[in-house]
Amino acid sequence: MTERGPYAKGVAKREEILAAALEHFARKGYDRASVREIAREAGLSQAGLLHHFSTKEELFLEVLRRRDDRDGDPEQHRHVHSVDHLIHAVEHNVDEPGLVRLFVSMSAESVDESSPTRSFFESRYDWLRGELRADIERRQKGGEISPDLDPDDVASLLVAAADGLQLQWLLQPDKVDMPNQLKVLWDLIRKNA
Known part of the structure; x- marks a missing residue:
């Protein structure tokens, strides 16, 4: 059964953020990456992105975890x-x-x-x-x-x-x-x- 409602939308938005962050970090590296630019690429404000990931480091580490877990x-x-x-x-x-x-x-x-x-x-x-x-x-x-x-x-x-x-x-x-x-x-x- 497909999940609906705010939870499913939140999960989908996190996935969009992670996809944008992956591309951005891959292009810029960690130090030159901008949370503001990642948010823009994910169609959010910086505050909107920070609602899902409270820091740049948290977002980056989630991107790395995703790499390891994608084949789980x-x-x-x-x-x-x-x-x-x-x-x-x-x-x-x-x-x-x-x-x-x-x-x-x-x-x-x-x-x-x-x-x-x-x-x-x-x-x-x-x-x-x-x-x-x-x-x-x-x-x-x-x-x-x-x-x-x-x-x-x-x-x-x-x-x-x-x-x-x-x-x-x-x-x-x-x-x-x-x-x-x-x-x-x-x-x-x-x-x-």
Whole structure:
């Protein structure tokens, strides 16, 4: 059943704001982005936008969360990640260069201790490596991956490869096949079993 009324309108407006913010942040980066311009692009006043997102940082972090959650399974109560999910996300990223550009630039900026995104990226990487480590441990128990490989090392290498491939793809999209190259790495890891 389709939701109606003020709640549904509010959800739809938040989606419009997030779409406008994604494009704006991708073009301008965080520091040069303007809440006033994002509001205008979403068809709102600045006060109207701030009704949905109280700060620029809150809006930006929601855009980043949306990137991570867009492939989540709505049937799951907890967002679970696996190596297969990581590869699927990389396949999906090919269709969203603006989001990839935003993610790459903001993850690089997050190394600055004063960055508003630092804690987001620290938490995200801790969570992602932990999820991948758990998947790798399951696969080791099933005999798919050598028990001699350290699950933390493999998880970290897979994340590093996925993130590094995004940067290479942004620079040379006609020469870098992100999903295929990540699959090649995963196949090499599994052949070690």
